[in-house]
Amino acid sequence: SEDELDNEDEAEAEDGGGAGGVIESDNPEEAQTLRISLGLNDQHPLYESAVHFGELLTEKTDDFNVEVYHSEQIAGDLVATEMLQNGDLEITIPSTSPLMNIMPEYGVFDLPFVIPDHEAADEVLDGPFGDQMLDMLEDQDLVGLAWWENGFRNLTNDIRPVESIDDLDGLTLRTMETDIHLDVWDALGANPTPMSMGEVFTGLQQGTIDGQENPYPTIDLEGFDEVNDYLSGTNHVYTPFVFLFSKPIWDELDEDQQEAIAESAYEAREFNRERTREVEESSLEDIQDRMEFSEITDEEYERFQEAVEPVIEDHSVTIGEDIVNDFMEAVEATQ
Ligand code: TF8
CATH class of the missing domain: 3.40.190.170 (Bacterial extracellular solute-binding protein, family 7)
Structure with missing residues:
Protein backbone atom coordinates (compact mmCIF):
# COMPACT_ATOMS: atom_id res chain seq x y z
CA SER A 1 0.00 0.00 0.00
CA GLU A 2 1.02 3.64 -0.24
CA ASP A 3 1.48 3.82 3.53
CA GLU A 4 3.96 0.99 3.47
CA LEU A 5 5.88 2.67 0.66
CA ASP A 6 6.05 5.92 2.60
CA ASN A 7 7.38 4.11 5.66
CA GLU A 8 10.01 2.37 3.61
CA ASP A 9 11.10 5.65 2.07
CA GLU A 10 11.41 7.23 5.48
CA ALA A 11 13.33 4.29 6.88
CA GLU A 12 15.73 4.46 3.95
CA ALA A 13 16.27 8.19 4.33
CA GLU A 14 16.88 7.74 8.05
CA ASP A 15 19.29 4.91 7.40
CA GLY A 16 21.56 7.05 5.35
CA GLY A 17 21.13 10.63 6.34
CA GLY A 18 19.20 10.63 9.59
CA ALA A 19 16.30 13.04 10.02
CA GLY A 20 18.37 15.64 8.08
CA GLY A 21 17.26 14.06 4.82
CA VAL A 22 13.59 14.85 5.40
CA ILE A 23 12.50 18.49 5.45
CA GLU A 24 8.83 18.72 6.37
CA SER A 25 6.33 21.39 5.56
CA ASP A 26 4.50 22.97 8.51
CA ASN A 27 1.52 21.13 7.11
CA PRO A 28 3.13 17.79 6.19
CA GLU A 29 -0.08 15.79 5.67
CA GLU A 30 -1.36 18.12 2.95
CA ALA A 31 1.99 18.81 1.34
CA GLN A 32 3.29 17.21 -1.84
CA THR A 33 6.60 15.36 -1.42
CA LEU A 34 9.53 16.27 -3.65
CA ARG A 35 12.20 13.56 -3.73
CA ILE A 36 15.77 14.47 -4.61
CA SER A 37 18.06 11.75 -5.97
CA LEU A 38 21.81 12.21 -5.42
CA GLY A 39 24.63 9.96 -6.57
CA LEU A 40 27.11 10.93 -3.85
CA ASN A 41 26.95 10.10 -0.16
CA ASP A 42 25.60 12.20 2.69
CA GLN A 43 29.06 13.50 3.69
CA HIS A 44 29.40 15.49 0.48
CA PRO A 45 28.46 19.20 0.34
CA LEU A 46 25.97 18.30 -2.42
CA TYR A 47 23.83 16.56 0.20
CA GLU A 48 24.04 19.47 2.63
CA SER A 49 23.12 21.84 -0.20
CA ALA A 50 20.11 19.74 -1.19
CA VAL A 51 18.94 19.81 2.43
CA HIS A 52 19.47 23.57 2.41
CA PHE A 53 17.29 23.80 -0.70
CA GLY A 54 14.57 21.95 1.25
CA GLU A 55 14.88 24.39 4.13
CA LEU A 56 14.61 27.41 1.86
CA LEU A 57 11.60 25.96 0.07
CA THR A 58 9.70 25.01 3.24
CA GLU A 59 10.30 28.55 4.55
CA LYS A 60 8.66 29.98 1.43
CA THR A 61 5.66 27.67 1.23
CA ASP A 62 3.83 24.92 3.12
CA ASP A 63 3.00 23.12 -0.12
CA PHE A 64 5.98 20.74 -0.13
CA ASN A 65 7.93 18.24 1.92
CA VAL A 66 11.43 17.50 0.63
CA GLU A 67 13.21 14.14 0.93
CA VAL A 68 16.89 13.86 0.04
CA TYR A 69 18.22 10.46 -1.05
CA HIS A 70 21.96 9.96 -1.45
CA SER A 71 24.46 7.32 -2.67
CA GLU A 72 22.30 6.27 -5.64
CA GLN A 73 19.61 5.00 -3.19
CA ILE A 74 17.12 5.91 -5.92
CA ALA A 75 19.35 5.67 -9.02
CA GLY A 76 22.54 6.80 -10.69
CA ASP A 77 22.68 10.15 -12.48
CA LEU A 78 21.52 8.95 -15.89
CA VAL A 79 18.67 6.69 -14.75
CA ALA A 80 17.45 9.31 -12.26
CA THR A 81 17.34 11.86 -15.07
CA GLU A 82 15.30 9.46 -17.21
CA MET A 83 12.89 9.02 -14.28
CA LEU A 84 12.40 12.81 -14.29
CA GLN A 85 11.62 12.76 -18.01
CA ASN A 86 8.93 10.15 -17.35
CA GLY A 87 7.46 11.97 -14.35
CA ASP A 88 8.55 9.19 -11.94
CA LEU A 89 10.80 11.38 -9.80
CA GLU A 90 10.76 15.10 -9.01
CA ILE A 91 14.41 16.23 -8.66
CA THR A 92 17.96 15.09 -9.37
CA ILE A 93 21.24 17.00 -9.40
CA PRO A 94 23.54 15.11 -11.79
CA SER A 95 26.86 15.88 -13.35
CA THR A 96 26.34 17.26 -16.83
CA SER A 97 28.46 14.47 -18.33
CA PRO A 98 26.01 11.55 -18.42
CA LEU A 99 23.38 13.94 -19.81
CA MET A 100 25.20 13.96 -23.13
CA ASN A 101 23.57 10.57 -23.71
CA ILE A 102 20.25 12.44 -23.76
CA MET A 103 21.47 15.73 -25.27
CA PRO A 104 24.76 15.66 -27.20
CA GLU A 105 25.04 19.43 -26.63
CA TYR A 106 25.73 18.78 -22.96
CA GLY A 107 29.07 17.25 -23.90
CA VAL A 108 30.39 20.79 -24.22
CA PHE A 109 31.27 20.83 -20.51
CA ASP A 110 33.36 17.68 -20.96
CA LEU A 111 35.83 19.35 -23.29
CA PRO A 112 38.99 19.24 -21.19
CA PHE A 113 41.40 22.01 -20.24
CA VAL A 114 39.02 24.81 -21.26
CA ILE A 115 37.71 26.39 -18.02
CA PRO A 116 40.76 27.67 -16.11
CA ASP A 117 39.38 28.54 -12.65
CA HIS A 118 36.31 28.94 -10.43
CA GLU A 119 35.74 32.57 -11.40
CA ALA A 120 35.59 31.67 -15.09
CA ALA A 121 33.26 28.75 -14.35
CA ASP A 122 30.87 31.01 -12.43
CA GLU A 123 30.87 33.69 -15.11
CA VAL A 124 30.23 31.27 -17.94
CA LEU A 125 27.45 29.42 -16.12
CA ASP A 126 25.79 32.55 -14.71
CA GLY A 127 25.89 34.36 -18.05
CA PRO A 128 23.95 33.92 -21.30
CA PHE A 129 25.80 30.71 -22.17
CA GLY A 130 24.64 28.99 -18.98
CA ASP A 131 21.08 30.22 -19.50
CA GLN A 132 21.04 28.93 -23.05
CA MET A 133 22.14 25.49 -21.86
CA LEU A 134 19.45 25.39 -19.15
CA ASP A 135 16.72 26.45 -21.61
CA MET A 136 17.69 23.60 -23.91
CA LEU A 137 16.56 21.03 -21.34
CA GLU A 138 12.90 21.83 -21.77
CA ASP A 139 12.63 19.93 -25.08
CA GLN A 140 13.78 16.85 -23.18
CA ASP A 141 11.03 17.08 -20.54
CA LEU A 142 13.45 18.51 -18.01
CA VAL A 143 13.40 21.86 -16.24
CA GLY A 144 16.92 23.15 -15.51
CA LEU A 145 16.79 25.46 -12.49
CA ALA A 146 20.37 26.20 -11.46
CA TRP A 147 24.04 25.37 -11.86
CA TRP A 148 25.60 23.90 -8.77
CA GLU A 149 29.21 22.88 -8.28
CA ASN A 150 30.90 19.52 -8.54
CA GLY A 151 34.29 21.06 -9.26
CA PHE A 152 37.55 20.54 -11.08
CA ARG A 153 38.42 16.91 -11.58
CA TYR A 238 35.15 21.42 -14.71
CA THR A 239 31.87 19.55 -15.07
CA PRO A 240 29.07 21.29 -13.19
CA PHE A 241 26.09 19.83 -11.37
CA VAL A 242 22.75 20.86 -12.84
CA PHE A 243 19.62 21.13 -10.68
CA LEU A 244 16.88 19.35 -12.63
CA PHE A 245 13.13 19.14 -12.08
CA SER A 246 10.75 16.77 -13.89
CA LYS A 247 8.84 18.72 -16.56
CA PRO A 248 5.72 16.51 -16.46
CA ILE A 249 5.48 17.09 -12.69
CA TRP A 250 6.43 20.80 -13.03
CA ASP A 251 3.55 21.35 -15.46
CA GLU A 252 1.08 20.20 -12.80
CA LEU A 253 2.25 22.89 -10.35
CA ASP A 254 0.82 26.41 -10.18
CA GLU A 255 2.99 29.45 -10.89
CA ASP A 256 3.60 30.37 -7.26
CA GLN A 257 4.80 26.87 -6.53
CA GLN A 258 7.08 26.87 -9.55
CA GLU A 259 8.52 30.20 -8.51
CA ALA A 260 9.19 29.05 -4.94
CA ILE A 261 11.04 25.97 -6.20
CA ALA A 262 13.01 27.87 -8.84
CA GLU A 263 14.04 30.57 -6.35
CA SER A 264 15.11 28.04 -3.72
CA ALA A 265 17.26 26.09 -6.20
CA TYR A 266 18.85 29.31 -7.36
CA GLU A 267 19.39 30.70 -3.85
CA ALA A 268 20.89 27.43 -2.61
CA ARG A 269 23.49 27.73 -5.36
CA GLU A 270 25.48 30.31 -3.38
CA PHE A 271 25.52 28.10 -0.29
CA ASN A 272 26.52 25.16 -2.48
CA ARG A 273 29.44 26.94 -4.12
CA GLU A 274 30.75 28.30 -0.86
CA ARG A 275 30.56 24.98 0.98
CA THR A 276 31.98 23.00 -1.93
CA ARG A 277 34.98 25.32 -2.20
CA GLU A 278 35.64 25.13 1.54
CA VAL A 279 35.46 21.36 1.45
CA GLU A 280 37.63 21.28 -1.66
CA GLU A 281 40.44 22.91 0.31
CA SER A 282 40.03 20.85 3.45
CA SER A 283 39.71 17.63 1.44
CA LEU A 284 42.92 18.28 -0.44
CA GLU A 285 44.74 18.83 2.86
CA ASP A 286 43.18 15.72 4.28
CA ILE A 287 43.99 13.36 1.44
CA GLN A 288 47.54 14.61 1.11
CA ASP A 289 48.25 12.94 4.44
CA ARG A 290 47.41 9.59 2.92
C1 TF8 B 1 31.18 10.84 -11.30
C2 TF8 B 1 30.55 12.16 -10.91
C3 TF8 B 1 29.62 11.80 -9.79
C4 TF8 B 1 28.48 12.73 -9.56
C5 TF8 B 1 27.51 12.12 -8.55
C6 TF8 B 1 27.06 10.75 -8.92
O1 TF8 B 1 32.39 10.73 -11.26
O2 TF8 B 1 31.48 13.12 -10.54
O3 TF8 B 1 30.40 11.67 -8.65
O4 TF8 B 1 27.81 13.00 -10.74
O5 TF8 B 1 26.43 12.93 -8.36
O6 TF8 B 1 30.43 9.94 -11.64
Missing part, protein backbone atom coordinates in the same frame (compact mmCIF):
# COMPACT_ATOMS: atom_id res chain seq x y z
CA ASN A 154 41.71 15.35 -10.53
CA LEU A 155 43.29 11.98 -11.14
CA THR A 156 44.01 9.23 -8.62
CA ASN A 157 45.57 5.80 -9.20
CA ASP A 158 47.24 2.91 -7.46
CA ILE A 159 50.16 2.21 -9.78
CA ARG A 160 52.50 5.21 -9.91
CA PRO A 161 52.69 8.99 -9.47
CA VAL A 162 51.38 10.70 -12.61
CA GLU A 163 53.27 13.86 -13.48
CA SER A 164 53.41 13.58 -17.24
CA ILE A 165 51.52 12.06 -20.14
CA ASP A 166 54.02 9.21 -20.23
CA ASP A 167 53.06 8.20 -16.70
CA LEU A 168 49.51 7.54 -17.90
CA ASP A 169 50.62 4.77 -20.22
CA GLY A 170 48.34 1.75 -19.86
CA LEU A 171 46.61 2.87 -16.64
CA THR A 172 43.08 1.46 -16.44
CA LEU A 173 40.94 4.43 -15.49
CA ARG A 174 37.27 4.63 -14.70
CA THR A 175 35.52 7.46 -16.53
CA MET A 176 32.01 8.78 -16.34
CA GLU A 177 29.59 7.41 -18.91
CA THR A 178 30.48 9.75 -21.77
CA ASP A 179 32.35 9.12 -25.00
CA ILE A 180 34.27 12.36 -24.67
CA HIS A 181 36.03 11.33 -21.47
CA LEU A 182 36.75 7.93 -23.00
CA ASP A 183 38.42 9.51 -26.01
CA VAL A 184 40.31 12.04 -23.90
CA TRP A 185 41.96 9.37 -21.73
CA ASP A 186 42.54 7.23 -24.76
CA ALA A 187 44.35 10.11 -26.47
CA LEU A 188 46.47 10.54 -23.35
CA GLY A 189 47.58 6.91 -23.48
CA ALA A 190 45.49 5.50 -20.63
CA ASN A 191 43.06 2.62 -20.81
CA PRO A 192 39.67 4.15 -19.95
CA THR A 193 36.54 2.23 -18.98
CA PRO A 194 33.16 3.88 -18.29
CA MET A 195 31.08 3.01 -15.24
CA SER A 196 28.51 4.55 -12.94
CA MET A 197 29.67 6.14 -9.69
CA GLY A 198 28.24 3.34 -7.56
CA GLU A 199 30.76 0.80 -8.88
CA VAL A 200 33.92 2.86 -8.53
CA PHE A 201 34.99 2.10 -4.95
CA THR A 202 34.69 -1.66 -5.42
CA GLY A 203 36.45 -1.46 -8.78
CA LEU A 204 39.41 0.33 -7.20
CA GLN A 205 39.45 -1.98 -4.22
CA GLN A 206 39.39 -5.15 -6.30
CA GLY A 207 41.85 -3.74 -8.80
CA THR A 208 39.61 -4.09 -11.86
CA ILE A 209 40.53 -0.41 -12.36
CA ASP A 210 43.79 1.29 -11.39
CA GLY A 211 42.39 4.75 -10.98
CA GLN A 212 39.63 7.29 -11.44
CA GLU A 213 39.16 11.04 -11.59
CA ASN A 214 36.89 13.26 -9.49
CA PRO A 215 37.01 16.50 -7.52
CA TYR A 216 38.93 16.43 -4.19
CA PRO A 217 35.81 16.30 -1.98
CA THR A 218 34.59 13.15 -3.72
CA ILE A 219 38.03 11.50 -3.56
CA ASP A 220 38.12 12.21 0.18
CA LEU A 221 34.50 11.58 1.15
CA GLU A 222 33.93 8.47 -0.96
CA GLY A 223 37.14 7.00 0.49
CA PHE A 224 39.06 6.66 -2.78
CA ASP A 225 42.17 7.74 -0.86
CA GLU A 226 41.93 4.44 1.03
CA VAL A 227 42.30 2.39 -2.14
CA ASN A 228 44.54 4.64 -4.29
CA ASP A 229 48.03 5.86 -3.30
CA TYR A 230 48.68 8.54 -5.89
CA LEU A 231 46.94 11.84 -6.55
CA SER A 232 47.68 14.25 -9.43
CA GLY A 233 46.46 17.83 -9.51
CA THR A 234 45.37 17.60 -13.14
CA ASN A 235 42.36 19.94 -12.87
CA HIS A 236 41.55 18.64 -16.32
CA VAL A 237 37.89 19.51 -16.55
CA MET A 291 48.26 10.02 -0.77
CA GLU A 292 51.36 11.08 -2.63
CA PHE A 293 50.45 14.33 -4.38
CA SER A 294 51.95 15.33 -7.75
CA GLU A 295 51.50 18.72 -9.35
CA ILE A 296 51.43 19.09 -13.10
CA THR A 297 53.92 21.69 -14.38
CA ASP A 298 52.69 24.39 -16.78
CA GLU A 299 54.84 22.88 -19.48
CA GLU A 300 53.33 19.43 -19.02
CA TYR A 301 49.85 20.93 -18.81
CA GLU A 302 50.39 22.34 -22.29
CA ARG A 303 51.38 18.89 -23.56
CA PHE A 304 48.12 17.52 -22.15
CA GLN A 305 46.22 20.29 -23.92
CA GLU A 306 47.90 19.59 -27.25
CA ALA A 307 47.30 15.85 -27.01
CA VAL A 308 43.54 16.30 -26.62
CA GLU A 309 43.08 18.86 -29.40
CA PRO A 310 41.97 16.23 -31.96
CA VAL A 311 39.41 14.90 -29.46
CA ILE A 312 37.94 18.37 -29.06
CA GLU A 313 37.75 18.74 -32.83
CA ASP A 314 36.10 15.35 -33.34
CA HIS A 315 33.48 15.89 -30.68
CA SER A 316 32.68 19.46 -31.70
CA VAL A 317 30.69 17.95 -34.56
CA THR A 318 28.37 15.92 -32.31
CA ILE A 319 28.11 18.63 -29.66
CA GLY A 320 27.42 21.27 -32.32
CA GLU A 321 30.05 23.70 -33.63
CA ASP A 322 27.94 26.71 -32.60
CA ILE A 323 27.67 25.58 -29.00
CA VAL A 324 31.37 24.82 -28.82
CA ASN A 325 32.21 28.26 -30.24
CA ASP A 326 29.81 30.00 -27.85
CA PHE A 327 31.41 28.11 -24.97
CA MET A 328 34.98 28.94 -25.98
CA GLU A 329 34.04 32.59 -26.49
CA ALA A 330 32.27 32.77 -23.14
CA VAL A 331 35.38 31.36 -21.44
CA GLU A 332 37.69 33.72 -23.32
CA ALA A 333 35.54 36.69 -22.31
CA THR A 334 36.28 35.90 -18.66
CA GLN A 335 40.04 36.24 -19.16
